[in-house]
Amino acid sequence: MVVGDISTGTDVAVVGAGPGGYVAAIRAGQLGLDVTLVEKDAYGGTCLNYGCIPSKAMITASGVAHEAGHAEEMGVYADPDVDVAEMVDWKDGVVDQLTGGVEKLCKANGVNLIEGRAEFAGSDKLRVVHGGDGQGSETIEYEHAIVSTGSRPIEVPGFDFGDDPVLDSRQALAMAELPSSMVIVGGGYIGMELSTVFAKLGVDVTVVEMLDGILPQYGDDIARPVRQRAEELGIDFHFGLAADSWTDTDDGIVVTAADEDGEETEFETEKVLVAVGRQPVTDTLNLDAVGLEPNDDGRLETDHEARTDVENVFAIGDVAPGPMLAHKASKEGEVAAEVIAGEPAALDYQAVPAAVFTDPEIGTVGLTEDDAAAQGFDPVVGTFPFNASGRALTTGHDDGFVEVVADEESGFLLGAQIVGPEASELVAELGLAIEMGATLEDVASTIHTHPTLSEATMEAAEHALGHAVHTLNR
Numbered sequence: 001m002v003v004g005d006i007s008t009g010t011d012v013a014v015v016g017a018g019p020g021g022y023v024a025a026i027r028a029g030q031l032g033l034d035v036t037l038v039e040k041d042a043y044g045g046t047c048l049n050y051g052c053i054p055s056k057a058m059i060t061a062s063g064v065a066h067e068a069g070h071a072e073e074m075g076v077y078a079d080p081d082v083d084v085a086e087m088v089d090w091k092d093g094v095v096d097q098l099t100g101g102v103e104k105l106c107k108a109n110g111v112n113l114i115e116g117r118a119e120f121a122g123s124d125k126l127r128v129v130h131g132g133d134g135q136g137s138e139t140i141e142y143e144h145a146i147v148s149t150g151s152r153p154i155e156v157p158g159f160d161f162g163d164d165p166v167l168d169s170r171q172a173l174a175m176a177e178l179p180s181s182m183v184i185v186g187g188g189y190i191g192m193e194l195s196t197v198f199a200k201l202g203v204d205v206t207v208v209e210m211l212d213g214i215l216p217q218y219g220d221d222i223a224r225p226v227r228q229r230a231e232e233l234g235i236d237f238h239f240g241l242a243a244d245s246w247t248d249t250d251d252g253i254v255v256t257a258a259d260e261d262g263e264e265t266e267f268e269t270e271k272v273l274v275a276v277g278r279q280p281v282t283d284t285l286n287l288d289a290v291g292l293e294p295n296d297d298g299r300l301e302t303d304h305e306a307r308t309d310v311e312n313v314f315a316i317g318d319v320a321p322g323p324m325l326a327h328k329a330s331k332e333g334e335v336a337a338e339v340i341a342g343e344p345a346a347l348d349y350q351a352v353p354a355a356v357f358t359d360p361e362i363g364t365v366g367l368t369e370d371d372a373a374a375q376g377f378d379p380v381v382g383t384f385p386f387n388a389s390g391r392a393l394t395t396g397h398d399d400g401f402v403e404v405v406a407d408e409e410s411g412f413l414l415g416a417q418i419v420g421p422e423a424s425e426l427v428a429e430l431g432l433a434i435e436m437g438a439t440l441e442d443v444a445s446t447i448h449t450h451p452t453l454s455e456a457t458m459e460a461a462e463h464a465l466g467h468a469v470h471t472l473n474r
């Protein structure tokens with residue numbers, strides 16, 4: 001136990017041990033720097049403890065349960081008995097295994113771990129308050145600091161996450177008992193991934209989305225198969241409505257949402273999950289002390305080296321500009337550590353993939369056809385539908401397609417959009433192709449194992465070149 005104020009010095013102080021911070025710390029340790037990682041809650045951050053990993057575990061488990069009970073077409077008749085408390089225990093076990101691994105890896109790479117809440121205490125100084133009563137605080141003097149404090153869910157006014165029927169994604173993923181019904185406010189990443197989980201587990205799910213469709217960052221072609229499947233699962237969608245209040249009733253609660261003319265619609269439900277985006281955690285860091293000010297989004301502006309306006313302070317992950325994705329946070333962490341160690345490193349956002357783990361999945365990387373045209377390319381597009389893929393048909397999941405985008409003149413691959421089975425995995429091959437400067441010809445002439453879903457990427461490239469074999473050419 002640490003009591004009173006002690007003072008230490010370090011080359012690199014990393015604040016926050018999520019996929020940005022712990023990767024930065026490990027990389028800095030590998031590069032021979034003295035590094036101190038401060039975490040106030042749990043190693044692995046939002047992603048490992050409350051986000052990516054728990055949600056993907058529950059997506060898999062609910063998918064297994066649903067598939068087992070819906071395989072009559074394959075001659076399988078089963079009525080799975082789901083114990084949600086055991087499912088949640090299994091999910092927690094997966095999380096513990098991973099977070100324990102992060103702690104061990106940090107120690108093995110010489111990272112000093114400090115448990116407590118850090119804030120800036122002047123130029124080149126952090127103050128860390130340890131958890132619990134009487135545990136004291138310490139001051140860390142640093143040469144460089146990396147801010148990786150992540151994000152928290154945005155609250156809709158009137159929907160306080162502390163009030164029992166109102167849940168954020170963390171609380172929803174920890175429920176050991178399921179409600180009979182749930183309204184999900186927001187049809188974005190979390191709304192769509194978790195609506196699928198709860199619908200597959202038999203909850204009566206309603207999604208209330210402010211805009212006129214789900215997953216607004218993706219085009220209609222990509223979102224359509226996801227919405228169709230969600231409707232088949234019984235999810236009820238209401239668009240153009242913003243949730244504004246809820247009240248208790250004898251049987252649960254009523255959530256009220258209004259359209260842009262103020263016309264109100266009421267939804268009776270047992271629980272309401274609010275997933276309307278996340279905001280960066282920069283307001284608790286006493287940034288004034290170091291001369292930093294967040295932008296209007298609450299983020300810290302950074303340059304191509306992940307450096308903020310203050311020379312020796314870096315910002316990575318959800319607190320920095322760009323998509324709030326774990327792999328983007330980790331890459332920024334590596335770059336920040338390498339720059340601090342004097343290595344030649346810079347951020348390159350040309351091929352940041354994204355995946356939505358819905359049913360079917362979405363996987364994208366690089367430019368869409370419209371983006372490519374806007375950037376002055378002359379785009380050529382090739383597609384391949386999964387209902388023409390032998391492997392997709394043998395898995396019973398043949399919704400969706402692969403689309404590749406390339407520059408017509410040079411043939412260089414510029415982007416890919418996939419909706420369909422294992423899209424989150426398939427997109428990796430095309431990300432590598434873009435990074436390596438591969439052409440359509442390179443992808444088309446690579447022999448892919450048969451029968452696999454990955455053949456669809458080769459087929460889409462062949463289609464763009466005008467010599468598709470298993471689908472009609474343009």
Ligand SMILES: Cc1cc2nc3c(=O)[nH]c(=O)nc-3n(C[C@H](O)[C@H](O)[C@H](O)COP(=O)(O)OP(=O)(O)OC[C@H]3O[C@@H](n4cnc5c(N)ncnc54)[C@H](O)[C@@H]3O)c2cc1C
Pocket residue numbers: 015016017018019020021038039040041042043044045046047048050051052053055116117118119148149150151169170190281284285316317318319324325326327328329357
């Ligand atoms: C339900 C859900 C599912 C998701 N699924 C995916 C997915 O499938 N794929 C994907 O790429 N992304 C996913 N994300 C997003 C992903 O979790 C984030 O982009 C990622 O965690 C960001 O990493 P980070 O290191 O910037 O911050 P975080 O992971 O949020 O970590 C920040 C850490 O900093 C600590 N901290 C904050 N303030 C202080 C302080 N003052 N002192 C000390 N410590 C502090 C916090 O306790 C936390 O541990 C998901 C998010 C959610 C909520």
Ligand SMILES: NC(=O)c1ccc[n+]([C@@H]2O[C@H](COP(=O)([O-])OP(=O)(O)OC[C@H]3O[C@@H](n4cnc5c(N)ncnc54)[C@H](O)[C@@H]3O)[C@@H](O)[C@H]2O)c1
Pocket residue numbers: 156185186187188189190191193208209210211214215216241242243244275276277278323324325354355356357
């Ligand atoms: N697979 C993944 O990579 C993954 C999964 C989950 C979360 N995430 C990350 O976490 C972030 C947060 O996820 P999210 O789903 O909370 O945000 P989101 O930005 O993806 O979606 C929020 C949705 O809520 C809607 N909305 C906003 N206010 C509303 C209101 N009052 N009533 C009804 N609808 C409203 C928005 O129009 C939007 O469609 C994501 O942006 C993503 O970066 C990633």
